Amino acid sequence: MISRRYAVAASAALAGINLPLRSTALPRCSAFVSTPRLKHDRTSDLHFQPSTLSPRYHFKSRSSPSHWPRAWPVKESAFKSFHSQSRLNGAAEGRTIPSVSVSDAFDGGNGELVATSWDGDETTVTVRIRPDKYTELEEKSHFQYFCFRSTISGVSEPTKVKYEIANAGEASYAPAWEGFTTFASTDLNTPESWMRKLDSSFDSEKGVLSWTHSFEKSGSAYFAYFPPFSYERHLDLVARCASTADCSVETLGQTLDGRELECVTVGTGPRKCWIIHRQHPGENMAEYFAEGLLSRLLGLEAGGSVDGTSKRLRDMYTFFIVPNMNPDGAVRGHLRTNASGANLNREWAPTGDYDAPTLHRSPEVYYVLKRMDETGVDAFLDVHGDEELPFNFLAGSEGGTNWGPRLEALHGAFLAAYQRANSDVQQNISYEPDKPLEGMTNVGSTQISNRFDCLSGTLEMPFKDCVSNPDPTRGWNPARAKSLGTSLLDALLYVHPYLRTKSEFWKSLPANDAYVRPNDKYK
Structure with missing residues (x-):
């Protein structure tokens, strides 16, 4: 039996990915009882097909996902093809385990698969938000927005899946996850189809945002920070x-x-x-x-x-x-x-x-x-x-x-008029x-x-x-x-006479048009 490293490299070669066989930094697959077999299909996905699985089947890297591109010396596009579109299939304790995949390969997509695990009746899919390109002025790579598709196969009865954003705690505005609820839909391009996942929660200690979604049958669902505008x-x-x-x-x-x-x-x-x-x-x-x-x-x-x-x-x-x-x-x-x-x-x-x-x-x-x-x-x-x-x-x-x-x-007059309109x-x-x-x-x-x-x-x-x-x-x-966009016109109509007038109009404005000095203390 060939080693796992050679099996990975051989299958990757079929996909046009050149992996150095001497590298010792390849991601490892844990909880395999015996060496996994890999096959390459016509869609260039890499499928892990373990011959025997422990009751808990878990695929993930020992390294932090943010460090993988440096640890694994392959092109980012090749890495993403292997990492984000891998699908795991298998059976444990005589039950069929569904296949779950994650993809952000569409307009505005952002979300990379980190791990998929099964533990008893619970399926957990862990995803990482891909950072923006580095910002020179602010000296950081921003991230918080996500939008990805998850597909489940092999489902014969309603199945609940838990989703986790592993790097939520490192996001640009991590405290903002408190009180946030994820959007979900089965129709990417229909804005009115998106609804909130009310069980969304943020674990500030672990830095993980999570929610659950129930699939009635095999199919796909989209999850987003806010519904996309393509x-x-x-x-x-x-x-x-x-x-x-x-x-x-x-x-x-x-x-x-x-x-x-x-x-x-x-x-x-x-x-x-x-x-x-x-x-x-x-x-x-x-x-x-x-x-x-x-x-x-x-x-x-x-x-x-x-x-x-x-x-x-x-x-x-x-x-x-x-x-x-x-x-x-x-x-x-x-x-x-x-x-x-x-x-x-x-x-x-x-x-x-x-x-x-x-x-x-x-x-x-x-x-x-x-x-x-x-x-x-x-x-x-x-x-x-x-x-x-x-x-x-x-x-x-x-x-x-x-x-x-x-x-x-x-x-003050503009904002007061806007509030009256909406x-x-x-x-x-x-x-x-x-x-x-x-x-x-x-x-x-x-x-x-x-x-x-x-x-x-x-x-x-x-x-x-x-x-x-x-x-x-x-x-x-x-x-x-x-609706807020349509209401803007009413506020612009109200404030128009004052925009360039030479008079001291503020002395005669109604009291309810007065400027209100705001603050950010709302809790």
């Missing part, structure tokens, strides 16, 4: 906008991966309003927000018919709407960065010796800022999602060079405002406030359930993000 859906949204007679779609430039950076222009009014979305690609709710906004403004779901507010606003404003600032990162399944590892919301100005924005690292910001300088900006909104705070909120430009009674009043908006909870003149100028909202002396803010939506209007089963979801 690049195909993005292209469809842009195409629907372009097909209307009331807007134009222009390409501001191309991303590092060669995708177009589209800007949808609507209206002919004198006030220039820029609204950008999804600088951080894992914040999918931001593009659902854009979908709702554009649908109302252009009547995309009503055959081009629009309401009176939309008609008035198109005469008051010229809107410049970027539905997705970071398509490369979105397709790659990143949380915060683009193809080069740049966090776009830290690329709006140089930081010390770090130059930004640049064409070789952050062309997305470079092209948008260039176009803004050409058009001017009277109002700006940057739409995001926040991992920690379970609220919708607006972060202002309090630390900017122009902050004073005028911008404070604009912020009860999912609130005013009391947000990030702690920057101290005067201490705002980060490399952040979009601060840079635009300084540059154009205008109303400028960052709108944040939750990954968790929205505490102000809780819905545990669905949580904050795509439909509510779209």
